[in-house]
Amino acid sequence: MITELGHYALILALATALVQSLVPLIGAQRGDAGMMAVGPMAANISFVLVAFSFLTLTYAYVISDFSLLNVVENSHSMKPMIYKITGVWGNHEGSMLLWVLILVIFSTLVATFGRNLPDTLRANVLSVQAWITVAFLLFILLTSNPFIRLSNAPAEGNDLNPILQDLGLAIHPPLLYLGYVGFSISFSFAAAALIEGRLDAAWARWVRPWTLVAWTFLTAGIAMGSYWAYYELGWGGWWFWDPVENASFMPWLAGTALLHSALVMEKREALKVWTVLLSILTFSFSLLGTFLVRSGVLTSVHAFATDPTRGVFILGILALFIGGAFTLFGLRAGALRTGGLFAPISREGALVLNNLFLTTATATVFVGTLYPLLLEATTGTKISVGAPFFNLTFGPLMIPLMIAVPFGPLLAWKRGDLMGATQRLYAAIGISLVVGLVIMALTSDEPVLAAAGMALGVFVILGALTDIVQRAGIGRLPASTAWARFKGLPRSAFGTAFAHAGLGVTMIGVVAASVYSTEHVSAMRAGDTVDAGGYTVRFDGITDVQGPNYTAKSAAFIVSKGGAEVARVASAKRFYPARQMPTTEAGILTFGASQLYIALGDFQSNGTLVVRVWWKSWVTFIWYGTVLMMIGGALSLSDRRLRIGAPRKAARPAKQAEAVA
Amino acid sequence: MRRFCLILALSLLAGLSLVRPGFAVNPDEVLADPALETRAREISLELRCLVCQNQSIDDSNADLARDLRLLVRERLKEGDSNEQVLDYVVSRYGEFVLLKPRFSVRTVLLWGTPVAILMIGIVAIVLGARGRRGRRAPPVLSADEQAEIERLMKRGE
Numbered sequence: 001m002i003t004e005l006g007h008y009a010l011i012l013a014l015a016t017a018l019v020q021s022l023v024p025l026i027g028a029q030r031g032d033a034g035m036m037a038v039g040p041m042a043a044n045i046s047f048v049l050v051a052f053s054f055l056t057l058t059y060a061y062v063i064s065d066f067s068l069l070n071v072v073e074n075s076h077s078m079k080p081m082i083y084k085i086t087g088v089w090g091n092h093e094g095s096m097l098l099w100v101l102i103l104v105i106f107s108t109l110v111a112t113f114g115r116n117l118p119d120t121l122r123a124n125v126l127s128v129q130a131w132i133t134v135a136f137l138l139f140i141l142l143t144s145n146p147f148i149r150l151s152n153a154p155a156e157g158n159d160l161n162p163i164l165q166d167l168g169l170a171i172h173p174p175l176l177y178l179g180y181v182g183f184s185i186s187f188s189f190a191a192a193a194l195i196e197g198r199l200d201a202a203w204a205r206w207v208r209p210w211t212l213v214a215w216t217f218l219t220a221g222i223a224m225g226s227y228w229a230y231y232e233l234g235w236g237g238w239w240f241w242d243p244v245e246n247a248s249f250m251p252w253l254a255g256t257a258l259l260h261s262a263l264v265m266e267k268r269e270a271l272k273v274w275t276v277l278l279s280i281l282t283f284s285f286s287l288l289g290t291f292l293v294r295s296g297v298l299t300s301v302h303a304f305a306t307d308p309t310r311g312v313f314i315l316g317i318l319a320l321f322i323g324g325a326f327t328l329f330g331l332r333a334g335a336l337r338t339g340g341l342f343a344p345i346s347r348e349g350a351l352v353l354n355n356l357f358l359t360t361a362t363a364t365v366f367v368g369t370l371y372p373l374l375l376e377a378t379t380g381t382k383i384s385v386g387a388p389f390f391n392l393t394f395g396p397l398m399i400p401l402m403i404a405v406p407f408g409p410l411l412a413w414k415r416g417d418l419m420g421a422t423q424r425l426y427a428a429i430g431i432s433l434v435v436g437l438v439i440m441a442l443t444s445d446e447p448v449l450a451a452a453g454m455a456l457g458v459f460v461i462l463g464a465l466t467d468i469v470q471r472a473g474i475g476r477l478p479a480s481t482a483w484a485r486f487k488g489l490p491r492s493a494f495g496t497a498f499a500h501a502g503l504g505v506t507m508i509g510v511v512a513a514s515v516y517s518t519e520h521v522s523a524m525r526a527g528d529t530v531d532a533g534g535y536t537v538r539f540d541g542i543t544d545v546q547g548p549n550y551t552a553k554s555a556a557f558i559v560s561k562g563g564a565e566v567a568r569v570a571s572a573k574r575f576y577p578a579r580q581m582p583t584t585e586a587g588i589l590t591f592g593a594s595q596l597y598i599a600l601g602d603f604q605s606n607g608t609l610v611v612r613v614w615w616k617s618w619v620t621f622i623w624y625g626t627v628l629m630m631i632g633g634a635l636s637l638s639d640r641r642l643r644i645g646a647p648r649k650a651a652r653p654a655k656q657a658e659a660v661a
Numbered sequence: 662m663r664r665f666c667l668i669l670a671l672s673l674l675a676g677l678s679l680v681r682p683g684f685a686v687n688p689d690e691v692l693a694d695p696a697l698e699t700r701a702r703e704i705s706l707e708l709r710c711l712v713c714q715n716q717s718i719d720d721s722n723a724d725l726a727r728d729l730r731l732l733v734r735e736r737l738k739e740g741d742s743n744e745q746v747l748d749y750v751v752s753r754y755g756e757f758v759l760l761k762p763r764f765s766v767r768t769v770l771l772w773g774t775p776v777a778i779l780m781i782g783i784v785a786i787v788l789g790a791r792g793r794r795g796r797r798a799p800p801v802l803s804a805d806e807q808a809e810i811e812r813l814m815k816r817g818e
């Protein structure tokens with residue numbers, strides 16, 4: 001019964017969204033305040049309805065209601081409670097419901113926090129947002145309904161894919177969707193601005209916090225997913241250039257470009273047309289990602305061809321929204337006046353350079369991800385595009401970008417002084433060169449470029465610090481003055497510094513873990529030892545473990561240094577009978593920034609066990625860097641000018657009077 | 662030849678991230694000669710495990726991946742160069758096996774897009790900057806305006 005109510009709520013949400021998609025829009029055209037006021041109300045009602053619907057599905061999972069097809073396919077009565085709940089979005093139907101839930105959460109947030117927006121803009125934004133809601137609610141109700149009942153309920157469910165039974169999964173998709181779907185707000189703002197034909201610096205100031213929120217969550221989601229793959233898949237890889245990863249990486253790259261171009265628009269009213277285009281593009285990549293992951297097209301073009309309903313539906317949504325937005329853009333972009341002149345060497349110029357490389361990088365990931373699909377669909381020829389392609393194309397694009405990062409914030413708006421910026425970076429350049437040379441000397445048998453990469457990472461971190469030091473006048477002004485200036489710096493300055501430093505930290509992690517890590521594969525018997533990263537790992541034997549819904553062979557390892565035991569760690573292989581699937585539970589120990597990573601292989605015929613031990617140099621820096629980026633995003637978001645918002649025209653009383661009349 | 666040099670330069674830049682420890686190599690597969698083994702690993706990262714999703718044979722523990730790893734090592738022991746090994750594997754399994762497709766008519770758009778986008782971007786930026794410079798020509802002040810400025814400046818003093 002409760003399930004049926006949830007199903008019904010979803011249909012009501014569709015009806016509400018239909019109202020929201022038209023009434024505020026017409027209201028904005030006519031200047032009818034009453035019709036525009038429908039927008040926030042409908043947004044809040046949609047949110048309540050979808051949230052209720054989501055909760056009923058969660059309830060069905062919690063009580064293991066096996067009369068529901070979706071629960072049967074993805075749950076098991078013996079599964080731990082936390083995975084019963086996370087299992088709600090661990091499947092296609094449930095994850096689409098989560099997608100829409102987050103979409104309506106963002107709508108309701110705009111309705112709530114958008115009070116300082118001009119009424120017409122808010123009405124248009126909410127309407128565009130509702131178009132997206134309508135499209136995806138229809139998708140769920142027509143092709144991916146999680147509320148389908150079974151007439152003969154089985155006694156037990158099929159369980160959730162074991163590699164998804166992990167805390168990482170609990171957090172990863174919601175974070176990722178908060179990012180993906182959050183960009184819908186930038187899209188709606190862009191479409192609304194094009195509909196109104198008005199686009200000014202205030203618009204950019206309104207869009208930026210939403211973009212920042214989405215970007216911060218997407219960063220968290222991608223980082224989380226990467227760490228999850230690292231420890232759960234048992235290969236110790238953190239990025240595979242897998243199409244699914246690329247699907248989330250494209251909106252991130254485009255969103256990063258958008259953050260920077262919106263800054264130019266907000267401060268200088270330049271790059272208007274480009275910023276609107278990027279807003280549209282970023283969410284288009286979110287939609288594309290949803291299509292790639294949810295249509296099954298990645299598994300195989302043929303699987304897609306045999307059951308194309310869902311894929312074709314999302315493709316339709318994709319074509320409608322991207323096509324529609326670009327048509328609107330084509331019609332209206334000419335009318336948008338670009339203001340704000342600037343010299344090539346200036347803060348604006350640096351941000352344009354940032355956009356050039358980020359956009360090219362996005363395009364590279366895009367073509368690499370879609371090319372094999374398109375080629376096979378059109379000519380039947382199958383090719384593979386994998387990590388070697390992306391390393392060869394994406395890598396070189398990032399290097400000039402990373403070199404430019406420290407210079408950007410040091411250049412003045414309008415007309416910058418490159419020599420001056422370079423002089424202020426002398427210390428950073430000097431220290432990073434020394435670091436590079438020292439690393440080169442210490443690791444003479446490793447590639448020289450690795451040392452250069454490490455030095456570049458250090459340069460980016462020091463460059464970020466330089467900006468803060470220079471702006472506060474540390475070392476130049478008396479300590480008390482510098483401290484006062486330091487405290488007085490806007491939060492966004494610290495946001496920039498944190499995010500840029502995070503980029504450098506991640507780069508160091510990537511380079512070090514790629515080049516300086518060591519691998520030790522050996523067939524071991526209990527008592528055997530292997531040396532890795534200056535530690536000795538002793539295999540202490542194997543025990544059988546009975547989990548709630550799996551059985552496991554758990555191997556114990558004792559890690560010692562110089563004969564003294566420093567830690568014990570278990571590494572296991574699990575077997576989930578419901579799905580007949582094995583998983584690897586790697587044993588991971590963190591020493592400083594590096595990690596000792598132990599994964600079990602197969603038993604050999606002679607009774608030994610293949611054990612893979614890696615020393616992952618500085619690998620944690622990869623994720624520490626992303627944490628710094630998120631802190632940067634949060635700091636920028638708390639900046640005074642975004643918190644207080646754009647100034648509101650004092651026309652409110654007049655408008656209210658109009659509405660009353 | 663120029664293209665080759667370009668690709669070589671780019672590979673050097675990207676070489677940083679190409680070296681990645683693998684997962685699936687078993688102790689009994691490892692070659693005694695460390696130099697040959699290193700080359701085998703490099704080649705393995707370029708080859709796709711045909712029955713897997715987007716995994717290199719170095720990452721996969723599928724039987725087919727193991728067969729391919731052994732084949733690669735077999736060829737290396739015979740004295741093949743890296744390129745010859747790749748050619749041999751391609752002759753048996755087709756181009757699908759390469760994770761980095763070769764430059765050809767079919768892949769011209771794949772390899773060309775990043776370069777094209779970068780070029781288009783640069784041209785657009787240069788043209789945009791020129792356009793801006795054109796608009797920047799300062800408007801000539803009329804004699805009256807000039808006199809007004811002088812009057813205001815004097816009043817300021």
